[in-house]
Amino acid sequence: MFGLLKEKRLFGDAFWALFGQVMSACALLAGTRVLTELVTPDIYGQVALLNGFVALGVALFSYPFICAGMRILPECLNKGERAALYGVVARLTARATALAIGLLALGGLAYRYVSHSDAWLFVPAGVLLIVTVRRELGIQLLIGERKQRGASLWQTSDSILRPLLAILLVVWGGQKAEWVLLGYIAASVISNTLWSLVLGVKPDKNRPLIIIRNFRAEVWAYALPLIPMELIFWVNGLGDRYIIGYLMTAAEVGLYAATYMIINEAFNRSAMVLLRIFQPVYFQYCCQNRSKEGFRILWIWIGCVVALGIVGVSLVLVSKDWVASMALAKSYHSAVELMPAIAVGCALHALGTVAAQPLLAHKRTRVLLLGRVCGAVTAAISIPLMVQAFGLLGAAMANPIYFGVEALVLAMLAKPWRSVGIEDKAGIAQAEEEASVTA
Numbered sequence: 001m002f003g004l005l006k007e008k009r010l011f012g013d014a015f016w017a018l019f020g021q022v023m024s025a026c027a028l029l030a031g032t033r034v035l036t037e038l039v040t041p042d043i044y045g046q047v048a049l050l051n052g053f054v055a056l057g058v059a060l061f062s063y064p065f066i067c068a069g070m071r072i073l074p075e076c077l078n079k080g081e082r083a084a085l086y087g088v089v090a091r092l093t094a095r096a097t098a099l100a101i102g103l104l105a106l107g108g109l110a111y112r113y114v115s116h117s118d119a120w121l122f123v124p125a126g127v128l129l130i131v132t133v134r135r136e137l138g139i140q141l142l143i144g145e146r147k148q149r150g151a152s153l154w155q156t157s158d159s160i161l162r163p164l165l166a167i168l169l170v171v172w173g174g175q176k177a178e179w180v181l182l183g184y185i186a187a188s189v190i191s192n193t194l195w196s197l198v199l200g201v202k203p204d205k206n207r208p209l210i211i212i213r214n215f216r217a218e219v220w221a222y223a224l225p226l227i228p229m230e231l232i233f234w235v236n237g238l239g240d241r242y243i244i245g246y247l248m249t250a251a252e253v254g255l256y257a258a259t260y261m262i263i264n265e266a267f268n269r270s271a272m273v274l275l276r277i278f279q280p281v282y283f284q285y286c287c288q289n290r291s292k293e294g295f296r297i298l299w300i301w302i303g304c305v306v307a308l309g310i311v312g313v314s315l316v317l318v319s320k321d322w323v324a325s326m327a328l329a330k331s332y333h334s335a336v337e338l339m340p341a342i343a344v345g346c347a348l349h350a351l352g353t354v355a356a357q358p359l360l361a362h363k364r365t366r367v368l369l370l371g372r373v374c375g376a377v378t379a380a381i382s383i384p385l386m387v388q389a390f391g392l393l394g395a396a397m398a399n400p401i402y403f404g405v406e407a408l409v410l411a412m413l414a415k416p417w418r419s420v421g422i423e424d425k426a427g428i429a430q431a432e433e434e435a436s437v438t439a
Contacts, residue, residue, distance in 0.1 A: 024269065038167065057104060105126065162183065221363075355414055359410075
């Protein structure tokens with residue numbers, strides 16, 4: 001069962017994926033610790049809400065195309081096809097990002113009209129959206145090509161520079177949300193420029209480009225169902241802080257966002273290491289119709305995620321006070337009681353993600369959308385009710401509810417316990433139909 005893990009390249013992928021996630025997590029945690037000392041929960045809450053809009057723009061308008069490119073990359077036959085696919089994804093992503101910027105500007109104007117307050121912070125948020133999309137495009141397509149070293153170095157440098165420059169600007173300019181956003185922008189501009197030059201996708205000029213595929217149509221077909229799904233994913237992951245902001249105050253948003261970030265980063269980074277190791281290999285086996293090897297890789301992956309969830313939740317229960325004292329300023333420690341429920345939700349989210357991989361591997365993104373919808377509907381119902389009943393603790397307690405429902409539905413749809421691939425099932429069905437006709 002573990003024979004597939006003996007591949008040298010897989011261990012190399014594991015090392016660089018682990019390196020990138022660990023270094024990025026350490027930089028983010030250290031930066032959060034310092035930032036929470038320098039800014040109040042109210043300012044941190046403003047930054048969290050604006051970052052949520054940026055994340056929405058990336059997820060809804062750009063990431064579906066990036067995800068499609070990452071999935072199709074293993075099927076490219078030569079450097080010419082890879083470069084052509086990269087160009088298609090980059091153009092579609094740029095147009096979608098321009099649309100997102102326009103909608104963000106309209107949102108800023110509407111906010112100014114309704115609240116009668118200055119909405120100019122939407123301007124740096126829009127610039128942050130652009131540089132974040134460029135970062136994700138470069139990193140994710142490198143992962144699709146299994147170039148884990150380049151992806152990890154790009155991610156690590158960005159994760160180190162963002163809090164570092166934000167802290168320097170806050171120390172220099174004072175406690176203002178705009179300095180934090182400008183620090184994030186400057187960091188991504190520097191890292192994007194550096195790694196785009198070093199790791200840029202270039203076709204082989206010594207060979208003619210042989211491109212026989214309509215990548216634009218393929219990318220659209222794969223990405224279209226992901227667009228509403230990414231919106232749903234955003235609602236599940238970040239929608240709660242907007243409900244908190246509406247029902248409570250920005251200060252409570254700051255407390256919740258800082259605490260959620262600490263726990264989510266620990267689980268998400270660990271789960272991302274496993275995803276970067278196993279997903280490209282699993283996709284390759286599915287492309288090659290090697291269903292048995294893919295099935296074994298998938299279940300090794302699921303086993304690792306389950307173990308991660310059990311160990312992670314146990315550690316949070318035992319050490320939540322120590323984590324709060326180490327990772328957050330004292331003014332944020334009142335939210336320590338939120339950590340266990342958030343940890344359970346993060347563990348269930350990671351499990352649902354890996355359970356749904358057969359749907360992504362076989363390009364059944366429309367079916368995957370159904371599972372995300374169930375989670376979003378559950379979140380839309382449970383979060384307001386729980387916040388009204390229990391305050392911030394209710395928002396944390398809602399996490400296991402909607403992520404649990406989503407994981408259960410995704411598992412039922414994807415059926416990861418079945419080793420028969422899509423192509424094999426089609427062949428079996430055809431054989432059974434021929435046999436019935438003969439009889």
